[in-house]
Amino acid sequence: MTPREVAALLAYVVQLDPRLALDDQAAAAERLTQWCDLLSDVPATAHGWDAARVARDYIARNPYRIQPSDVSRPWHTHKADAMSRHVGTFEPTAHPEVDPDDQYGNAYVAALRAERHAIAAGHQAPTTHRALTAGPAAAVVERRLAALGEYMPRTVAQALAEYRPVRAERERLARENAPDPLTVACTWCKAAEDEPCRGRAINPRNQQTRYRPMGKSHPCRVEDATAAQLTRHTTQEAAA
Numbered sequence: 001m002t003p004r005e006v007a008a009l010l011a012y013v014v015q016l017d018p019r020l021a022l023d024d025q026a027a028a029a030e031r032l033t034q035w036c037d038l039l040s041d042v043p044a045t046a047h048g049w050d051a052a053r054v055a056r057d058y059i060a061r062n063p064y065r066i067q068p069s070d071v072s073r074p075w076h077t078h079k080a081d082a083m084s085r086h087v088g089t090f091e092p093t094a095h096p097e098v099d100p101d102d103q104y105g106n107a108y109v110a111a112l113r114a115e116r117h118a119i120a121a122g123h124q125a126p127t128t129h130r131a132l133t134a135g136p137a138a139a140v141v142e143r144r145l146a147a148l149g150e151y152m153p154r155t156v157a158q159a160l161a162e163y164r165p166v167r168a169e170r171e172r173l174a175r176e177n178a179p180d181p182l183t184v185a186c187t188w189c190k191a192a193e194d195e196p197c198r199g200r201a202i203n204p205r206n207q208q209t210r211y212r213p214m215g216k217s218h219p220c221r222v223e224d225a226t227a228a229q230l231t232r233h234t235t236q237e238a239a240a
Helices: 003-016 025-038 051-061 069-085 106-120 136-148 154-159 165-175 219-239
Strands: 198-202 209-213
Touching: 003 025, 003 051, 051 069
Parallel strands: none
Antiparallel strands: 198 209
């Protein structure tokens, strides 16, 4: 902070806590010098930081008279936290003249240092990566995936349902937690898992046999899928 900013902060502090008021001009000048010395490397405002707010919070929560260290210590803690959350990469689009692959070039090192200094000074927010597999972000991801579907928005999937009836039927069964026959192989037509049941047709001219996909599964396959789902549920309840 500049001496002018420190003087403004001191005036604000005295306004909040009149006990700090000084009638002696020499004592007031000495206090201003002390605060300027200890707050010379502390910004008045920065990204996520406001010295006046820190001073106000201290006065509101502590019965003791505020000292300049009560502002400088929180700033250094704030700066250390920002640097620890920064992933250490700069945004290449902000430096089009820098080759990000030339990690030993002077331009790259200078840009990287400038970015870290900007974050340390509070002029720039740290670049962080949020975990997607745990914590609050995981819930956000789950809600987003539930709204969009696995590969496409549900509105698009509904529009395409008539063109891919097998997939649409499997999605319906999954939503209803109903047995999916395609999760097991068919013992009647020998269709493999994830493949639809096959119907046999014989060409009357040459007696050749061919197979065509069926829209519905054979009853024995539905029964096997129901039994398999019941077994899984029983196993899960026993494990719980």
